[in-house]
Each structure stands twice: as structure tokens, then as C-alpha cells.
């Protein structure tokens with residue numbers, strides 16, 4: 001089994017791990033899988049006696065965890081993932097299933113049952129492939145389980161309690177963690193160690209190999225020593241799946257004349273356009289007749305090299321309002337789209353075809369039409385439209401990013417290079433013209449609206465009677481808060497230039513209570529009184545010195561028990577993951593003096609101003625949430 005190509009199949013897919021288990025996240029991150037974490041809300045309460053065997057319980061629970069996340073993302077966030085992975089680990093001893101202990105006594109009961117005996121650890125795994133057909137979620141479920149046998153030594157009462165008091169047992173099946181202190185209790189392990197820790201990686205990769213590389217009809221033995229599989233297009237060389245391909249599809253190998261063979265490079269067969277890609281599971285012969293694996297273009301790197309072209313194709317199609325025309329008039333032929341938007345037919349056809357390949361449009365004999373997600377996110381007037389942000393990305397961020405090299409060399413923003421004027425103040429830059437201001441507000445509104453529900457529900461905020469969203473712009477989050485907490489008094493405080501332009505963005509249906517909009521500068525003016533101050537995507541705009549000014553102002557008006565809620569992309573402490581957030585930090589470099597920060601960095605800033613009990617919630621959506629309370 002070749003691991004990289006198997007995991008590489010997932011590179012181009014939106015993969016979601018439906019688990020809060022840090023161990024599962026680590027196991028999958030360690031092998032380079034890129035995924036979002038959306039913990040499942042499925043309660044592990046299936047009736048155990050209704051399952052003939054313990055592993056059936058684990059598999060069913062894993063499946064339900066994953067299905068809950070797939071459904072929630074589809075319905076609530078309108079974001080259908082490609083793959084959702086769920087897992088459930090249980091310990092089975094004397095026909096009994098042990099899950100996580102509910103308290104120390106429960107941990108004691110579990111560990112004393114395991115003492116001196118062999119038990120089984122089962123992890124059930126569900127891999128759910130999702131697609132959305134006309135707003136319906138369609139799923140294809142693959143599941144499996146893995147068993148590992150573990151034997152404990154005889155545990156003395158003293159050792160047992162010492163272990164329980166360490167706190168380690170509480171979030172682990174059977175009440176122990178083999179990877180840490182619990183390892184000292186173990187006499188032997190038969191089977192996959194990682195399965196005990198929560199995820200049977202080896203079996204998972206084999207399952208993916210089965211799914212993505214089912215045994216080819218014409219297998220390796222049909223290939224002669226002097227033959228190599230041929231490839232056709234650049235695209236087919238990547239080991240990532242194309243959007244439209246089915247996950248069970250297997251592309252067979254074809255023969256190519258040995259004279260065109262070059263073992264160290266991918267081989268193109270220009271004559272045969274119907275030939276297919278090399279597959280690393282098919283051995284290649286080299287000139288000496290020895291077997292050698294094919295050199296392949298690394299799909300991840302190819303995707304990155306192409307990323308800017310894909311972004312620009314999306315930006316241009318959005319700018320030309322292609323998605324708006326197709327929503328109202330589609331399906332349309334390229335010539336009709338070109339006539340509508342006033343562009344060349346040949347250029348338009350290529351743009352539309354690229355959008356089809358990128359999964360934004362569909363193409364049939366009738367012509368081009370929008371996909372569901374283009375209708376939802378890419379038309380300019382939809383409730384969840386990202387059009388504003390896309391235009392902002394094209395007109396503002398693109399020129400800034402073309403100066404990324406200078407930004408990295410100089411360590412500072414590049415507004416002067418991109419726009420020929422010296423940046424005075426971030427927001428003065430945005431608000432110097434009505435057009436730029438409205439574009440920026442539309443961009444901020446679209447992100448705030450799409451993340452508002454997750455931000456507003458990350459913590460129970462019912463204890464706060466009044467809230468002030470500092471820099472709350474169009475009030476997208478404020479309106480969501482009132483939906484969820486109808487008795488909450490919500491104020492948005494933002495610059496006068498912003499408040500003067502909010503009317504376009506107000507919801508047509510009135511909320512239970514209206515949002516109050518107040519104009520002012522939170523660095524200069526008095527802050528309105530509130531129990532909770534919200535700073536959503538504000539701190540990332542500023543360097544630490546300015547943040548201290550703002551936090552000390554808030555701290556001065558905040559009574560004990562009142563709080564601050566931050567909504568930001570929170571980086572992990574090692575700053576290794578979430579490319580969206582780390583790229584956003586480059587985005588802050590090219591245009592501000594701010595940056596994205598880690599949970600510890602936010603905690604450190606807040607604690608210096610008398611805020612404690614700092615809790616961080618990773619929402620799985622674009623913005624994470626930090627809540628803290630004034631002591």
C-alpha cells in the first residue's frame with residue numbers, strides 16, 4: 001500500500017473530522033491530511049443491548065457522529081463537505097462495553113475491571129462521502145472497525161487511585177490513555193497501537209486504497225516489462241481527484257512504447273489523448289528492466305501553482321456577473337453569455353469551461369448553468385452571497401498580494417506600492433471613496449453573515465443583558481444575537497462613515513428588538529456601557545500596542561462579571577495548521593500592522609487587562625471564538 005497517493009486522493013476534497021478527540025486530530029495531522037474539525041453533537045446513547053457485538057455499537061456510533069455533522073453542515077452552514085470521518089472508541093471486557101468514565105468512581109470501577117486481564121479496544125470508523133443534489137444531502141457510507149487486545153498488569157488500589165487523580169482517565173474510553181501515564185499499566189498490546197489511541201490509521205488507509213484504487217480489471221501482470229502506463233493531460237498526472245470524478249472510479253493503465261520512457265519524469269503521450277494517468281500502484285520498468293515507481297507531479301504543489309489562476313477565474317466570472325445571468329437566464333451557450341456581458345466569445349467560452357472544471361458551473365448540451373453553490377454564494381444578491389468579498393479580493397487584495405515579496409522583505413504593508421498612495425490609517429484607506437467603502441462593507445458583511453450563527457452560539461451568552469459590538473459594521477452579528485437572545489440589548493459601535501451606510505444591509509424582516517447603531521471611534525471616544533463587548537475581526541487589524549490601548553479602555557468600563565467576546569481565526573500555538581488562517585495572516589501583513597494570533601497570544605493579551613477564565617472555541621467555521629470575564 002502506498003500511503004501518499006492514497007491520502008493524496010483527499011487533497012482536493014473538503015474533508016471534515018467529526019470528532020473533538022485531540023488524539024484523532026493529531027494522528028491524521030501527523031500524516032499530512034488536511035481537514036477541518038467539526039465535533040459531532042451526536043450523544044453516545046445508543047442502546048448497547050441492541051447490538052449483537054461490541055464493535056457493532058462502535059461502528060454505529062461512529063456513523064451517527066459523522067452523519068450528524070454532515071447533515072448539520074449541509075443544512076445549517078450550507079456547506080456540504082466532500083468527506084466526513086467519524087470514529088468511536090470503546091473498551092470491551094467480559095462482554096461489557098466501557099466508554100468514557102463519568103466521574104472518578106466510574107473510572108475506578110472501569111480500571112479495577114481491567115486490572116490483571118486482557119481486554120479489547122474497538123474503534124469503529126465511518127467514512128461518509130457527501131454530495132448535494134438539488135438541496136438534498138446524498139451520502140455514501142463506508143465503515144469498518146479495528147480490534148486491538150491490551151493486557152493490564154495487576155493494579156494496586158494505591159496505583160489505581162494515583163492514576164485516577166492524575167485526571168488522565170476522564171476523557172478516555174475504559175478510563176485510561178495508553179499513550180501517556182496509562183502506558184505504565186499495560187503488559188502487552190496485540191494489534192494496532194493507534195487504534196487504542198482512537199484512530200486505526202493503517203486500516204483507514206487500506207480502506208481508502210480499496211475505495212480509490214479498487215483492483216484494476218487488467219492488473220499488473222498484464223503489463224510487460226518494457227511497457228509503462230501512459231498519461232495524457234497535465235491534470236491527469238496529479239493524484240488529486242477532479243471535482244467531477246466519482247470516488248470509486250479507477251483509472252486503468254495503458255501501454256506506451258518503451259522508447260518514450262523516462263523513468264525520472266512523468267511521461268506524456270501526446271498522440272493518444274484518450275490515454276490515462278500513471279498510477280503509482282502500477283510498477284514501471286526502467287531501462288535495466290528493474291521495477292521503479294513512476295515520478296509523479298505532486299498534486300499539492302500543482303494545485304498551489306494553479307491556485308492564483310483559479311482565484312482569478314472566479315473573480316473575473318463574478319465581476320462580469322456571469323453567475324447572476326446564469327441564475328436568471330441559464331442554461332446559456334457561451335455566445336449568449338458573451339452577448340449578455342459584452343465579452344469575446346472565445347474568451348468567455350474558456351472562462352466558462354474553466355468554471356465548469358472548478359465545480360462552479362455545470363455544462364450540458366443546453367449550455368452552461370450554475371451549480372447549487374454558485375446560486376447560493378456567487379450571485380450578487382443572494383442572502384449568503386460572497387460576491388462582495390470576491391470583488392474586494394479582486395480589486396483590493398489582489399494588488400496587495402502581488403507585492404507580497406516586498407511585504408515579506410520589508411515586514412510591512414504595501415498599500416503605497418499597490419495603490420500609489422501612502423497608507424495613513426487602515427480604515428481611512430477604505431473610506432476615502434464611497435465606492436471603496438461600500439465594497440469593503442459588502443465584503444465584511446458577507447463574511448459576518450455567514451459566520452454569525454456559529455459565533456453567536458459558540459458559548460451560552462444568556463447571562464449578558466447588553467452587548468456592544470465594537471466595529472460591528474453592518475450589524476450582521478448583532479442581528480443574529482437578537483435572534484438567539486431576544487431579550488438582549490445589542491448596540492453596534494462603528495465609525496460615522498460606516499454607520500451612515502448601513503441601511504442597505506439591514507434585514508427586511510424586523511427582529512424582536514431593533515439593533516442600536518452608534519457612531520464613534522473606539523480608540524478615541526467613550527465606549528457605550530455593556531455587559532459584553534464583542535470584537536469580531538478587530539484585533540487582527542492591529543499591532544499589540546494598539547490592542548493594549550483598546551483593551552485597557554474596555555477594561556476600564558467593564559464591571560466584574562462582564563466580558564469580552566473575540567471572533568477571530570485562532571491559530572494553534574505552534575502556528576502549524578489551518579492554511580486559511582495562516583494565509584489570512586499574510587493578508588494582514590500586506591495591508592495592516594496586525595496579524596492573526598494563537599489562542600495563547602489572545603489569552604496573554606486579555607489577561608494583562610484583568611480578564612480571566614479565557615475560553616476558546618474552535619467552531620469549524622471561518623471564525624473561532626474567545627470568551628473571557630473581567631475579574
Ligand SMILES: Cc1cn([C@H]2C[C@H](O)[C@@H](COP(=O)(O)OP(=O)(O)OP(=O)(O)O)O2)c(=O)[nH]c1=O
Pocket residue numbers: 018019020021022023024039040044065087088089090091100121171172173174176177178179182196197198
Ligand atoms: C483506550 C484509550 C482511549 N483513548 C481516547 C480516544 C478517544 O478520544 C476517546 C474515546 O472516546 P470517543 O467517544 O471515541 O471520542 P471522543 O469523545 O474523544 O471524541 P468524539 O466523540 O468527538 O469523536 O478515548 C485514548 O486517548 N487512549 C487510550 O488508551
